[in-house]
Amino acid sequence: MDTTDVVIIGAGIVGLSTAYAITQAAPGTRVTVLEKERGPARHQTGHNSGVIHSGIYYKPDSLKARFAVQGAAEMVKFCTEHDIPHEVTGKLIVATERDELPRLHALVQRGRENGIPVRELGPAQIAEYEPRVWGLAAIHVGTTGICDFGAVATTLARLATDAGADIRYGAEVTAIIRRGPDVLVGSTAGSLRSRSLVNCAGLHSDRVARLAGDHPPVRIVPFRGEYYALTPPRNGLVRGLVYPVPDPAFPFLGVHLTRDVHGGVHLGPNAVPALAREGYHRRTIRARDVADTVRFPGTWRVARRHWRYETSEIARSLSKRAFTASVRRLLPEVRPEDLIPAASGVRAQAVHRDGTLVDDFLFSGSAPFTHVLNAPSPAATASLPIGREIADRALAALQTA
Incomplete structure (x- = not known):
């Protein structure tokens, strides 16, 4: 049995960043990353929109606000240093209905409280940034950008490995046993003895916590984010990033327009319940995942609380015309024939038993x-x-072991 100081489960961007951070903070610490897939960033990291978020939406002093504002600046610097494709594009948040105007103004205040540069715009000023976009008013957020997060994760994996970390792919964790001060971790690639374990398993994080003998206060309920892309001849309709004013009652940002680092434009997402934790396609169904979701009381409480919102999301999922109608609120010229299906992602949404959706980062153990x-x-x-x-x-856990 191999021995390590810290074992990290999951080689998404958070797990790999953690591995790299440990090697920098405590050189010589033995770090092993276990990843069930054959490479890094195969799930949430590799299926996101590639947006470097500014932090404007998040409650001041929350972990999300603090990490996002700091992280956006660091991510741009990291991409520059390592020649990773990126661009600081800025973005527009656009109000298309009068009842959205108070929420838009509240975002201005929140952005300023979080130290984010924002500029209020009228219709003529919107056109200066996005000539094809329509709105009553908007705000411009200057620190938002785009990058290739898959490339960021690959770079973090290389840097961590160069600093001495051991990353093992094809290593699905099958057992976690506490034995005195040590943790024994069984996987499909062999067993490890460790003194500290970090669970960055994303879509399976609650299961890994239970495998470790803990009782996590939440369950992961997966939501699939479905996207379309503009056909290449119509990419010129969108210059950068355009978002609607979000509904604060739901943790998704609504259908938005996102240019990527390769010049394509993605539209979406719909946020619909997924029938598998890795259900990137509508027809992907995993019986265990469905059973876990259905048996969890929080699932039904979420459904009762947000059924109107979810009904509209599902309608857009099933009807391209309904989806196009949502896009046309921001981009009136778009037509159904301008849209082609694009890759989907799955969000690992943590939900409490009472149906409360966890909005901030959540650590336990x-x-x-x-x-x-x-x-x-x-x-x-x-x-x-x-x-x-x-x-x-993780390093503090080593000191108490």
């Missing part, structure tokens, strides 16, 4: 365990400071 049970957007943006936060917890 006591030494030797550190469980990352909710790492919502902007986790990729904020992955560098989040990695340092988790690394501090």
